[in-house]
Amino acid sequence: MIYRDIIKVINDLNIETITPERKSILQPLVVFIQQKTTKKQDININFICTHNSRRSHLSQVWAQVMACHFNVKNVFCYSGGTEATALFPMVAKTLEKSGFKINITSKGDNPVYAISYSDSEPPVVGFSKTYDDAFNPQSGFAAIMTCSQADADCPFIAGAEKRIPITYEDPKAFDNTSQQEAKYEERSIQIATELYYVFSQIK
Numbered sequence: 001m002i003y004r005d006i007i008k009v010i011n012d013l014n015i016e017t018i019t020p021e022r023k024s025i026l027q028p029l030v031v032f033i034q035q036k037t038t039k040k041q042d043i044n045i046n047f048i049c050t051h052n053s054r055r056s057h058l059s060q061v062w063a064q065v066m067a068c069h070f071n072v073k074n075v076f077c078y079s080g081g082t083e084a085t086a087l088f089p090m091v092a093k094t095l096e097k098s099g100f101k102i103n104i105t106s107k108g109d110n111p112v113y114a115i116s117y118s119d120s121e122p123p124v125v126g127f128s129k130t131y132d133d134a135f136n137p138q139s140g141f142a143a144i145m146t147c148s149q150a151d152a153d154c155p156f157i158a159g160a161e162k163r164i165p166i167t168y169e170d171p172k173a174f175d176n177t178s179q180q181e182a183k184y185e186e187r188s189i190q191i192a193t194e195l196y197y198v199f200s201q202i203k
Helices: 004-012 020-038 055-069 089-097 148-153 180-200
Strands: 043-049 075-081 101-106 112-116 124-126 141-145 160-165
Touching (some): 020 043, 043 055, 055 180, 089 180, 141 148
Parallel strands (some): 141 160
Antiparallel strands (some): 101 112, 112 124
């Protein structure tokens, strides 16, 4: 059972805000998930950004939640960067505000977060790593490029079965401004809305 506060957020999402152009960008991910579902195969999705600190983590977490919400089985979501830094604390705060339970299981320059959305599902493990880190799948996965820089820097992702650019504006642009909290929430809701749409299409 997904936590009640997260369900409230999900129920408030409006897929009517997704433009036809955006839906066409999302469609290859729908196709990838549907094909794997039809064949009853594991669905491994690796969300890739430059620093694996913001957009890729938001995408990883919301994709795992939406798979659970729509009861799409055998979905395993990961994230990585072209370089490793750290999960930006405002991302954890934004998710916490949406109802996730956040525990830091390891501190240091690159903390490890356990991001829980349900007491009956394993938490999403959030920490910054390169996309080809041993923690992530090495083959048979969809590589989702969540930022244009990573998309440009990585024309080839070794082991990826499918490479799909679904890019988002970086909320980092609003760090240390009065708009920071609102802009992170705005990006989180956009990502949640689009991944809701993706998983709602799976039969």
